[in-house]
Amino acid sequence: MNKSERLFALLTLLRARRYAVTARVLSEAMDVSERTIYRDIQSLQLSGVPITGEAGIGYLLDKRAHLPPLMFTEEETMALEVGMKMVRAWSDKGLAKAGQSASAKIQSVLPDHLKRQLDQIPVLVPDFHIESDFAAASETIRNAVSSHQIIYFDYLSGEGVATKRCVQPLGQVFWGKVWTLVAWCELRDDYRSFRVDRISGLVVTDRKFELSDEKSLRHYLQRYRTFS
Structure with missing residues (x-):
């Protein structure tokens, strides 16, 4: 990577940070020495990029600054x-x-x-959208997740058992074949996941729910990784 590419990568890292980040962290992320980071920070500052901070404390890019849009590789x-x-x-x-x-x-x-x-992309992905009951349910669920609204629906398990569910929808996960709804089950008082293609009779209620550190999609995924 030449210097211009390195400066661009460094600027991208700083843009993504909300708090000051040390030269050590930046050097590890970019696989260069801390001395190189110090020189590159100085180069950016001299060119007018509003970076505050100093060695040993950390660096922060002023979010109010107007910077040109990033170009992709x-x-x-x-x-x-x-x-x-x-x-x-x-x-x-x-x-x-x-x-x-x-x-x-x-x-x-x-x-x-x-x-x-x-x-000439050597990876083929069909990009046509297919209308389906699943797609309609998925969009309704996504909106309910965003608005924190409790939902009711009929669910058919893999064994063919039909049940009625009342859950707090937290998010949807795509596993490469099917989408699943991750939700907080009010009956079980715990996380449950449901295949979206097995959901029917979906109703979004006016009842609201709140997220917490112990009840969110992020917490569920962290726990899933711990158990897997």
Whole structure:
């Protein structure tokens, strides 16, 4: 990586941080020496980038500063386009439309050589959206998650047992084949997961729920990783 690429990568790391970060952390993230980080920070500051801080304490980029938009590398651009196609193919109608719009915006500002690269991506992902009961339920669930509204639905287990559920929806997880709803079951007072394609009769109620450190999608995933 040459110096300009390194400065760009350093600026990207600082943009992503909400609090001051030390040169040691930055050097480990970029696989360079702390001395190199000190020199690069000074170069950015001399060029007018509003970075505050000092050696031994940490550095912070002023979030109020206006910086030019970031440009992606060829592989990053390919990754974004493949991801957008996956969203368009396997998510709900609302996200599929947003993915299409985001992809168009990104491509509209890409240089010609990157646009040509996108036409030759060696990874094929069908990006057509298929209307289905699953997609409709998924979008309704996503909206209920965002608004913290309790939902009711009928659920058919893998053994063919039909039950009625009342849950606090926390999020959806895609496992490469099916989407599952992660929720807090009010009856069991614990996490439960449900395959979205087995949900029917979905009703969003006016009842609200609150998240907490012990009840959230992040907490569920942390616990899942611990148990796995």
